[in-house]
Amino acid sequence: MIIDIRSLPQQTTIDTDVCIVGAGVAGITLAREFIREEFRVSLLESGGLSPDRATQSLYWGENTGHPYYPLDTARIGGFGGSSNRWGVPIGDHHLGVRLRPLDGIDFEEREWIPYSGWPFNKAHLDPFYERAQAICKVGPYTYNVKDWEKPGETTRLPLADDRVKTAIFQFGSRDTFTREYRDEITRADNITTFIYANVVEAETDSTAQTVTRLRIASMEGKENWITAKLFILATGAIEIPRLLLLSNKRQKTGLGNQNGLVGRFFMEHPHLWSGLYKPSQPGIINSTALYRVHQVNEVPVMGKLTIAEEVLRREKLLNYCVSIHPEIMPKRPNITPSFKVISWPLLSSNSTTGCRGRDKGAAAPRHSAGAAVSEAGLAVYRKARRMSGRVLNAVRKKKPSVIFQLNHMTEQMPNPDSRVTLGEEVDPLGRRRVRLDWQLSPLDIRSIIRAQEIIDGELRRAGLGMLQIELRDETPPSSLEGGWHHMGTTRMHRDARKGVVDENCRVHGLANLFIAGPSVFPTGGYANPVLTIVALSARLADHVKKVMC
Amino acid sequence: MSMVDMSAETKVRWGMVIDLRKCIGCGACSLVCSQTNKIPYFLWRRVIECGVSGPPQRQRMAIPMSCMHCSQPPCLEVCPATATYRRPDGIVDIDTERCVGCGYCIVACPYLARSIMYNNSAEAESSATPKEKAEGSKMNRIGVSSKCNFCIRRIDAGLAKGLQPGIDNDASPACVISCCAGALSFGNLDDPESAVAQLLRENRVSCLQEELGTGPSVFYILEQT
Secondary structure: OEEEHHHOOOOOEEEOOEEEEOOOHHHHHHHHHOOOOOOOEEEEOOOOOOOOHHHHHOOOOEEOOOOOOOHHHHOOOOOOHHHHHOOEEEEOOEEEEEEOOOOHHHHOOOOOOOOOOOOOOHHHHHHHHHHHHHHOOOOOOOOOHHHOOEOOOEOOOOOOOOOEEEEEEEEEEOHHHHHHHHHHHHHOOOEEEEEOOEEEEEEEOOOOOOEEEEEEEOOOOOEEEEEOOEEEEOOHHHHHHHHHHHOOOOOOOOOOOOOOOOOOOOEOOOEEEEEEEEEOOHHHHHHOHHHOOEEEOOEEEEEEEEEOHHHHHHHOOOOEEEEEEEEEEOOOOOOHHHHHHHHHHHHHHHHHHOOOOOEOOOOOOOOOOOOHHHHHHHHHHHHHHHHHHHHHHHHOOOOOEEEEEEEEEEOOOOOOOOEEEEEEEEOOOOOEEEEEEOOOOHHHHHHHHHHHHHHHHHHHHOOOEEEEOOOOOOOOOOOOEOOOOOEOOOOEOOOOOOOOEOOOOEEOOOOOEEEOOHHHOOOOOOOOOHHHHHHHHHHHHHHHHHHHO | OOHHHHHHHHOOOEEEEEEOOOOOOOOHHHHHHHHHHOOOOOOOOEEEEEEEOOOOOOOEEEEEEOOOOOOOOHHHHHOOOOOEEEOOOOOEEEOOOOOOOOOHHHHHOOOOOOEEOOOOOHHHHOOOOHHHHHHHHHOOOOOOEEOOOOOHHHHHHHHHOOOOOOOOHHHOOHHHHHOOOOOEEEEEOOOOOOHHHHHHHHOOEEOOOHHHOOOOOEEEEOOOO
């Protein structure tokens, strides 16, 4: 059932068992896992069934650090959350998102990366990743390159040794979360979705150890409440710290913020277009189809180049990948303008006869009286164009060559100074808006530079060409941007002094408040976060089911 | 029944209504347009950022733009090669075999909707799988004028199957079916029962540069005052 919360009387209190805040990928995954359970579930969504401008405006905030996207465009309200903005064309008029699990090394505590280390390893998360694949409706849970290669058509670059590897990404469609699961959740008897329900505050008991209810506001000025046995925040790594920091009646620094960690360690996947891959021969382009979005057994996939884990350890680098994008050089010459002079006299009669109202079709024949000269002109023009093309190709000494532009995507080092705080301005619901101070570290840039040097060496050794590396120093270039991947602001750690949530994603110090989504990631690897978000949400759902028994 | 027959008998004028109260400027329409028509991003369809209102609302405004499929298209008038034409159903298209790439239409269009496609997507041309390569070559329109055609092939193919543009996804422009905010509507402007006609009746609507007398078939719904 879906209820527009604006239709409820003012000061209504909704009572439920499990309250999920946010109908994005994490919230939807959780809600689906609870279908047909014995307990009642309420799913709160700040927007409506689809995104709208008014809801987007609630996300506006200040950027004070490295240049970042306007915050009201960096997240999406409405059912499906930010999956509404997945923007990779995956064929057949669909848009989707890259999916890949984190690598084994991403879970490890690495001495060269401060604050690294998850409370569990990848093997622990593998069964949940397998479930996540099914939830995202993509291919089998295999990211072994050979499972996605087609001999003679899409094979990996023949690099000489294992220092540089190929990583496979699968793609999931946004329609899965924005449309298909909406219908499924709507039909579930034990789940009620409330739309236009903006949670503005979480209230606790007097000891600040249990959340008792959430205050919900709508843009129309109504205020309602929801009580539950258990609350799960699933609104992403910017809105979750915002709500925790705003909920400061009992705990003055904000809920779960007894150690000042809420909002810190904001991470992105730094994305940067920089440098070129120059193949040794033009024919190499035929060996790179694996590295473009293509379909294998109806699953959209693509490959990227990465650095082997042993090399990352030896060189003390962050995890990294790069995609390669072909560009024909020089651009195909446009010979048409050179024929304007020739063609114009032959065509000009048409311009003087006037073409206003000229329509194609039975009602208004395109070729009107007086167009005969034009037809002759066109015929001459077309013949001249074809011939000139042949002549130009024959006499051209240098054949067009192919280069590849490089799009780097790297892990970001956890940095406590990279953080989300509250600004001074308030939104129409009276909440302080967020302030994002995205801070990069020298290791972030050093890893991109060194990874390119390693790939360059391997390409040269294999006779495949070379990289032209543009980055020279560790200053983050202004063109470096994020991927709308917000992570780390309520990081997971068994020790309450080092993390906001424990290994079960429960907020330290609060018995019934959990967090789902990328804000719990202690480190982010290079892989797009969606598959890990879904896997962690499935894992959290299992835990909640046990708690609710 | 072919599209032309249908138009002759039942008065069809395809048009689009864009609800600016809903558009969040995400650009998905441009992305899907480029994918569907195998053209560079933003070539046929672009989303103009118009800034953010002041506090406390902070609402961002964006205007999606493409060819307006005018009833009096200035681009058609200046075309020396008779490459630009207007179908009876109102769609303005370019015959790429006739276009000489002179660019007069680009200058004439007040909506900056046209451009010369100098370089097709390198990816579509070069390193694709054989199937994609074959598809890419069919779409080759380099060196000639290029613009939105309301996904004419989807409309015609859909009509041939008995589908209704604007109602059935397979017969509608790709941008319309990809809009996550539901801001784009497509349909027959001359059918008073159509969703687009209803939107035009019930809302405060405007066209871009109406004063030029171009008679656009793309309309914008504005905030109620």
